[in-house]
Amino acid sequence: MTPSTRSGPAPAAARPDRPAGPARAVSDLAATASSEWVKLRSVRSTWWGAALALGLSATVAPLTAVATVGNMQQDRIPSADVPASEMAVYAAVWAVQFAVIALALPVMTSEYSSRSVHPALQAVPARVRLLAAKTVALMSFVFACGLVTGTAGTLTAHLVMLHPLIEGYGTLDPAGAAADVVRLSAYLALVAALTLGAGTALRSAAAALAAVSALLFALPAVLVLLGGRTGVYVAERLPLSAGVSFVDSAFVMGRSEAALTPGAGGMVLLCWAAAALAAGALVLTRRDA
């Protein structure tokens, strides 16, 4: 061990500042996103979440296919084509997204629980940039996970529907399947962003999980239970229903007359994610770290 700290004979001279402006902002965001990707890939929870997402998609999608075709065979629901990719969409909404929430939750909350937020903010004192970089890294990763898990779910659902006992219902149209997989990936990425925003605003994993669960699942159930046109109107505009409208599959929840169009649903979900991130950014910049 030597106390020497330098690689060269650099006296303690100031480095010239780079000129401020969009070029520097973009360069800094790219560097910070790269840092956040290192953080994301260097903890086990990320890979456990991704593995869980893949496992859930590859099991829930074919099981849903079996159940759906079985119901059609016994005339419990009207017979129709069963696109394999829509089974993957079903799996994404009712199973994979829980793995995504578990993966996205610690991205910010673990920084607070381990206090690594201090070194993080010392390196990136521009706090909005830190959150933006986390958002970029997380959404990119979750989107990629969505593509992989969606494809795996589609293929396993397709394979299982080739079985002689349930054959004749399943379809696999490459263009339609690709669109479904992209949509479910976008849905999962937006849910991840929503979770990140809640985690940043609330700082604690438990509080953020409660808030996200309430917003996604409890609140729509309560509103629909209360009934009334207002309740249904609002419920259709909460993140889950908006997202279901966006992924545009009749198998996920059944068609509601009050449902938004896919485009409107996507916009509403996007607004929810943006609002959560904005709340997170507000808390992050206002409160002491």
Added chain:
Amino acid sequence: MITLQGLSKRYGDTVAVDSLDLEVRPGRVTGFLGPNGAGKSTTMRMILGLDRPTSGRALVDGRPYRELDRPLHHVGAVLDARAVHPGRSARSHLVALARTHRIPDRRVDEVLDTVGLAGAARRRAGAFSLGMGQRLGIAAALLGDPRLLVLDEPVNGLDPDGVRWVRDLMRSMADEGRTVFVSSHLMSEMQLTADHLVVIGRGRLITDAPLAEVLDNSAWSAVRVRAPHPEDLVTALEAEGAGVERPGAGELVVTGVPIERVGELAHRAGVALHELSPREASLEQAYRELTSDSVQYAAPTGGRR
């Protein structure tokens, strides 16, 4: 250089830091002392832009921390040795910090080597001892080859080798013209390391002075005299206004007069001396005198255990 201008922090009714004015200059080690709850950590957090001052400013190289371009090249800081995700390896932790400034991975391996963690680079930081955590924190602080080092209790948990290493590191950084600002509870350590002392109590500045001056001004600094028949010397000393204590027969402890003057007076009074020696205050004693009025969380003296 760190500049504090009327820096204050209030939490509700509690004043943690009370209009601090201070300059921490380059080229020396400035020790930052104060009792628990005096506001040391809060001050450091405001310097690093983690906490926002209620009023006043904390400037690093003339600017608030949040406005620094590539701050890791300005300031390296260790506030909390355990501030690492327990599941992340030491190297990944440093690589993530380095990427924000486009510092190459080569530099990460270099600082790991410098702090003696090269062998543990790929181990999960959660398994690190407190001392290893300190070393990792210091590695992070050195990443950007900063001009300023801010350390909160850096030797906490280090073994004697590590303590010595941190001391040498701070010394060499200061000698290179960098600014070193370090808090510690260990007075003996500070007495060895610091050139300059800043003492705060209850959020207020008590002392901002060179170490030597703080020690000289301590009431504990005195002159010890042994003489078989000191009476004439006592009279002469008291005529000069010196404080004289007589802890034993033939023994004097003299305060308020330099040692040279005591010798002259003894000579003039014709008193034979068996001993004339300086009694130097330790920083511990000087510090106790300075902060005796501002200790918030004192244990009852002589109380039960």
